[in-house]
Amino acid sequence: MFENKVPTKLFTNMEIDGKEFQVDGDGFLSDPYIWNEEVARLFAKYDGIEELTEKHWAIINFIRKNWEEKGMAPMIRSICQITGVKLKEIYQLFPLGPARGACRVAGLPKPDGCV
């Protein structure tokens, strides 16, 4: 019983455009497997990205694929090299950066570390 008091990851509900999502305190999806393209669009909108362009999708899909295959977010080098999007452009496409921006939109859990 005492062990249960240890703070574990808490989830809350977040509403975007009338749709409810269960997310962690940072807004990352609690269950990465319920992710689909609509989730991506809504999460992006929440961050102020009104429209997902082809470049956005190339990045999102690659991050998603890497996570499904290797269980982690890809290195920024791979994102640049596989999608052909220039580094500085990635930060423009996702103003919150590859982790809190792109990985969150791609439905991944929050990466550890200073992000």
Next chain:
Amino acid sequence: MNNFNDKKNKALKVLSEPKDSKLITYLNSCVHCGLCAESCMYYLTTKDERYIPAKKVELVSSIYRRYCTFTGKHFPKLTNARELDEELTEEMTDLLFGACTLCGRCTKHCSIGIDIAYLVREGRKMLTEMEIIPASLQSTVNAALTTGNNMSIPTEEFTDTLSWLEDELKDEVNDPNASIPLNVPDVNVLYTLNPREPKFFPLSISAMVKIFYAAKESWSLSTKMYDVTNYAYFTSNNGEAATIAQRLYDEVRKLNAKRCVLAECGHGSRAFRWEGPNYLMRTYPFEVLTSVELLAEYISQGRLKLDKEKNKELITLHDPCNLVREGGVVDEQRYVLKHAASRFVEMTPCGTDNFCCGGGGGQLAMSEYNERRMKNAEIKAEQIRKTGASIVVTPCHNCVDQLMQIDNKFKLGVKVMTLSEVVADAIILE
């Protein structure tokens, strides 16, 4: 229930067998003047009295009185002494982990000089002894302990990233021989990184390697131990903090570098340079300095040629708490900016009185308390807005991330950069 008692006894040892005599002095000193209240962002943005720094002190000292003083043991009510029970541990977790960035601003304002942030860390240590640690924070410590870096980057991915950045460097400086030296012994400088740089934000690596190139430095990175962070500082688990610090110590020794230069990372600088000798119980036989100091040194010795007209936008500076209040690194970043940027404006307050970005003390990693973190951020957002600057510079990657979120949430429209990035942009290559 025995389980709880065992843990409780371990936690109480933090108070009954103090490792440091100042602990008891501080625990006995608060005169309840209330001066510290206005220094804390948590209190200022909510006016919730639970967040007043003195209340955080009181949590720890009420336990001390209950178990370690005569009156507290026999007449607990008289001295407001409190039993360490489950209710109290929940309150401690909520306030010491969840409502403090260890920014130390209250310490500076305390009328009698109590090191409040240190007492919060001792309180966290008690919780850590009881294995009550926010999951998100401990998972980052575990990543560092098990994989050698706090983002679990495999070595091959790390070296691939560096060779990609090396190609960029060759292009940038137009020299096919320009390189990023790896694991080279007997160099002058062994440089370190925050793992978020190779993983997601490598512009600051590109900036530093260009600076080393321009300064003709003899330097290297280690592929085995390059992580400047130490999240065990945030959990106050000194054993784990020592393990992490020891690895960097061993790597500097193994490669026989003269100086270990810490990347732009506030808590990492603190954990290795200022707390490290205590964790390891030894002094360092090599020099340890922050990259901020190194940049200032390069400029003052004329090793970098800069044209500050290359940075024309109005720049403001966010001072990382650990650098200014703990490390006393205050003038160096201003000296660097004076030479690297043409237009600069200070925030108010700034320097040793600066407000935390809100992401310190492990808050950035603890999603449990995200809402409070972004509420605190109102103060920093306002400070930035008032400067009218279009670029915010800060020599700390943790602050960078929090500032990017602040920019997004409060629609400030500013660009966030590290100090080395500004310097690299101003370099004139001969």
